[in-house]
Amino acid sequence: MTATPPASRPETFESQTRAHSRRRKIKAVVAAGTVLGIGAVATLATWNDSEFAQGLFGAGSYSVESSNNGESFGNHGSKNRAATLSFGDLNAANAAPGDEFAAEFWLRTTPESTYAGRITQINLVDDSAEGQYENFRDVEVWHVDEGSSCTTGTVQGTVVASGDHLGDLTSAINGGIPLSYKNEAAGDAVQLCFQATATDSETDGVPDLRSGVEARATWSIETESTHED
Template sequence: MLAGAVVLGIGAVSTLATWNDSEWVNGLFSTSSFEVEQNTAADIGDAAWVKEESNPGGALRFTADAAALTPGDAAYAPLALRTAAGSDAATVTLQGAVPAAGTTPGTELWAALDVRVTTSDAPFTCDADGITAGTEIASGKLASVAASTAPQSLAADSGSVQYYCFEIALPAELAGSEDVQGQTAQPAWEFQAVSLEA
């Protein structure tokens, strides 16, 4: 009887023994980087790349004619865009002109000026002859040209540069008009950028 009790006791102890195991997992989440930079220098250089994210933005460097337009004159300014180092790729779309922050344009001059913008993924000269080397993405009266319907692509991590040339012209047919004399206009343009999935 005593032996039987011992056997039963051993059986009871063995049913209490169990194995334990745990599995842990975790996830690390980070956001990607997205930033577009601009360069308004005629000779594009790394030191001149900046971020200007609000109106009026970076100053386009128009040729000297821009300071004293007469009918028939045109002025030209280059611009280059790229993504910043470490940034996702992007598409950018030129929007219609609006008055630069803090300015009120002369109504007649704003309505009279013509604008043309061309672009290329290869460098080209931004002047009366060179502007035709790019693809036209905007053309018409400054006051009425809407957003471009042709976005441009920028590679990730500063992998490509998109070049632009802006032309502002005062039409020759205004030679007999005094309505636009002595007026100023300071348009600002936005390039809306949208990131692309990595």
């Protein structure tokens, strides 16, 4: 007679409790491992940091303004905007033979300029001499000493350009005439003095000064910025 195997014993409450506890521990370990993994990534990210620097670069500014009286300054930066010098009534053709004329002209750096400068040349603008320009002779341009004035005859200063007549001029500036710079203010004004004399007799084939005929010439005063390290 074959023996009948004993019937399986039902799982006890105690064994079920132990199995359930083991599963909870495994889940807890897995969960803890997951949290630790995420925590490790976040912790590593804090070991990297950055700082930023920005540089702003720009060109400086250089500009000059001028005046025919030393008081009212403006931009006369082209032939069409040239300042009219006050040679008495020279341009109105009211000159008489032998009359001498002098006209002041001032230059300075503008309040917007961030550099000092210097006057480098004084030139006659091409094809600018008109009318009986050859009748106004012995043209001279002076750099007037500070405190002196622009008058006919003797001027305290240095001749920086000269010519035989209004249609002729040769610049003779050595090293340039300084133009000062002031922060957010106009620089000190530099005075030039233009002089000419009306002919009083026929000279070198030039006829006498003719009544009612004008004479006109335009000059350019060239400057450049200066910068010392």
